[in-house]
Amino acid sequence: MTENPAEAKSESSQYDYSFDYIQKKLEGKKDSFGMLMKEIIRAGICTECGTCAAVCPVLEWDHLAGQPKLIGKCTGCGICYNQCPRTITDPIQLMGEFKTGYVSNTNIPEVIGAQDGGTVTSLLSYLFDEHLIDAAIVSMKDPKNPWHPVAQIITNKDDAIKAAGSIYSHSQTVEALMDAIREGYRSIAFVGTPCNIDAVDKMTSSPAGMLKYFMRAHILKIGLFCMDSFSPEAIYPFFEQDGIDLTKVVKMDINKGKFHIYYDYDGEPVKSYTIKELDKFKSSSCNFCTDLTAENADISIGSVGSGPKKNTAFARTGIGAEIIEDAAKKGYIKIEPYNAINLNAVLFLAKLKKVSQYNIQKRKVFIVQDSKEHEEPKVETKPEAEEGIVKPLGSRKFLSVSKSIKEEDAVLNISLTNSVGYLLEDLKIRIVIVEELFEKKPWITTIRELFPYETIEIGYPLETGTDGIVYSNVLVEASTKKYGKIFSRTFKLAPQEEK
Ligand SMILES: Cc1cc2nc3c(=O)[nH]c(=O)nc-3n(C[C@H](O)[C@H](O)[C@H](O)COP(=O)(O)OP(=O)(O)OC[C@H]3O[C@@H](n4cnc5c(N)ncnc54)[C@H](O)[C@@H]3O)c2cc1C
Ligand code: SF4
Numbered sequence: 001m002t003e004n005p006a007e008a009k010s011e012s013s014q015y016d017y018s019f020d021y022i023q024k025k026l027e028g029k030k031d032s033f034g035m036l037m038k039e040i041i042r043a044g045i046c047t048e049c050g051t052c053a054a055v056c057p058v059l060e061w062d063h064l065a066g067q068p069k070l071i072g073k074c075t076g077c078g079i080c081y082n083q084c085p086r087t088i089t090d091p092i093q094l095m096g097e098f099k100t101g102y103v104s105n106t107n108i109p110e111v112i113g114a115q116d117g118g119t120v121t122s123l124l125s126y127l128f129d130e131h132l133i134d135a136a137i138v139s140m141k142d143p144k145n146p147w148h149p150v151a152q153i154i155t156n157k158d159d160a161i162k163a164a165g166s167i168y169s170h171s172q173t174v175e176a177l178m179d180a181i182r183e184g185y186r187s188i189a190f191v192g193t194p195c196n197i198d199a200v201d202k203m204t205s206s207p208a209g210m211l212k213y214f215m216r217a218h219i220l221k222i223g224l225f226c227m228d229s230f231s232p233e234a235i236y237p238f239f240e241q242d243g244i245d246l247t248k249v250v251k252m253d254i255n256k257g258k259f260h261i262y263y264d265y266d267g268e269p270v271k272s273y274t275i276k277e278l279d280k281f282k283s284s285s286c287n288f289c290t291d292l293t294a295e296n297a298d299i300s301i302g303s304v305g306s307g308p309k310k311n312t313a314f315a316r317t318g319i320g321a322e323i324i325e326d327a328a329k330k331g332y333i334k335i336e337p338y339n340a341i342n343l344n345a346v347l348f349l350a351k352l353k354k355v356s357q358y359n360i361q362k363r364k365v366f367i368v369q370d371s372k373e374h375e376e377p378k379v380e381t382k383p384e385a386e387e388g389i390v391k392p393l394g395s396r397k398f399l400s401v402s403k404s405i406k407e408e409d410a411v412l413n414i415s416l417t418n419s420v421g422y423l424l425e426d427l428k429i430r431i432v433i434v435e436e437l438f439e440k441k442p443w444i445t446t447i448r449e450l451f452p453y454e455t456i457e458i459g460y461p462l463e464t465g466t467d468g469i470v471y472s473n474v475l476v477e478a479s480t481k482k483y484g485k486i487f488s489r490t491f492k493l494a495p496q497e498e499k
C-alpha cells in the first residue's frame, strides 16, 4: 500500500480504468453473477477461492456460507464470471480453433428441404459437380420407419438434395463410412454431428486408429453444430400419443429453446414443445457432450449465430476454407464475411454445452413408500440428545425443494436437493396432508446419506374423490439427527391451470 495520496489516486483510477475497460469488452455477453451462481456455485464446483468477491465492489465473501454474497446491485457486467477459475470463457476453449467463419446460404433453387441455409447440401452438390469427391456419407429418413435416421453412401448431387434436413437422433454414420471405404471409394465427404466427427478424427489420428495408416482414403469432415439429440424409441411414441402423425411431418427444428414440428415447410408449426419438456427423451450420452460446434471437423455448420434460412459456417482447415470460398465463387452458396456472425450467440450456447454436465444430478434416488409401519411419524424437531445437535455452519439452505403433480397417477412428485455442499446423514423426511388443524396420511422415510447436490424424488400418493384429485395442503418436513429440523414448508396444491 502506498502512503502518497497522489499515487493512491492514480492507482485507484488505473484500477477503475481497467474495471471499466473490461466492462466494455464484455458488453453484449450474458455472463453475470446469476450465471456464476447457477453454473459454478449451485453446481458444487466452486473452489471457494474468493476471486469473484475480490474483484467486484458489490460482492463480498460470506465466510459462514462459504460462498460469495451480493451486498449491492449487480449490473450484470460479467467481470466476476470472467475471473473465476472454474468458468470457461476463452473462445478457443469454447468452440475450438478455426481459420475463418461466414454466414452462408444456398444459391441452388432445387435445395428446398434444407434445415437452415442449405449450406451443407450445397457444398455436397459443389463437391460432386467438381469431382472433388466420389461419395458422401449422409443421413436420410428411413422410408419404413418414419423419422428414424439411416446413414447412407451417396454418389451424386440429386441424392444430396434428397438427404437435406436434420433428424435429431443418433445416426450410425461411421458404419456407412467404413462400408464406403470397403467398397473402394477414396475421396469421401462425411457429414455428421460432433460425436460422429470425433469418431472419424480418432480413427484417422490416434495411434491405434483404424484409418490412420490407410493413406488412400481422404475424408472431408463436415460437422453439424449439435446441442442434443433424442432417443427415437422414447420421443416418437410421445409425439404420436400427442396426436402427431409422423408420416405427415416434413421438418423438425430446434430454435431458441423450442422443438417445432411442421407438416408444411413454409407454414406454422403443427406442434411446439419447450426443450425442457422433452429433456427426459434426450439421449443420455448428450448430457456428457461438451462440443457444440464440431471442433474436429474441416468445416463446421450450424444455425445459431445467423438469421433464419442461413447458416453459421467455420472453416477450420485450409482445405475447408478453400472449398467454401470456391463454392461461393462458383455460385453454389452466398457468403457474408466473418463479422456477420453473431459470435456472442454461438459462444453463449457453446458455453452452456461445456458446463451442462456440471448440472447433471449424477445419482438420483427414488423413494417408495416406507414399509416400516412402526416408525414414529414425526421428524426430529428436537435432537435426541440436546448436546448432540450441531449448529449448522453458515447460512446456506440445506435443501431446495420443488413439487409437481402427476395428475394421471394422482401423485405429488417432490424433489429434494442437498444444496448445502456437504453430506447429509440420516435425513428424515415427513410428508402429511394438512386439513385445518388436522393431519392425515403421515408418511415418513429416512435416507441414510444424501450427497452434496444430489436429488431425491418422492412420489406421495394424493387423495382422490369422485371428481379426481382432492387438492389439499401438503406439509413437507425434513430433519437430521445432527442438525435437527432443517426444512418445513406447506405446499398449497391447486388444480393445474388449463394449457
Ligand atoms: C442432432 C442434431 C442437433 C443439432 N443441434 C443444433 C443446435 O443446437 N444448434 C445449431 O445451430 N445447429 C444444430 N444442428 C445443425 C442444424 O440442424 C443443421 O444441420 C445445420 O445448421 C446445417 O443446416 P443446412 O441447412 O446447411 O443443412 P442441410 O443442407 O439440410 O443438410 C443437413 C445434412 O445433415 C445430415 N443429417 C441430418 N440428420 C443427421 C444426423 N442425425 N446425423 C448426421 N447427419 C445428419 C443430412 O444428411 C444432410 O446432409 C443440429 C443437427 C443435428 C443433426
Ligand atoms: S456487478 Fe459484475 S462483477 Fe459484480 S456481481 Fe454483478 S456481474 Fe459480477
Ligand code: SF4
Pocket: 036, 040, 041, 045, 046, 047, 048, 049, 050, 051, 052, 053, 068, 083, 084, 085, 086
Ligand atoms: S471465483 Fe469461482 S471458484 Fe472462486 S469463489 Fe468465486 S465462484 Fe468459486
Ligand code: SF4
Pocket: 170, 193, 194, 195, 196, 226, 227, 228, 229, 283, 285, 286, 289, 290, 291
Ligand atoms: S449432443 Fe453430442 S453426443 Fe449428442 S448427438 Fe450431439 S454431438 Fe452427439
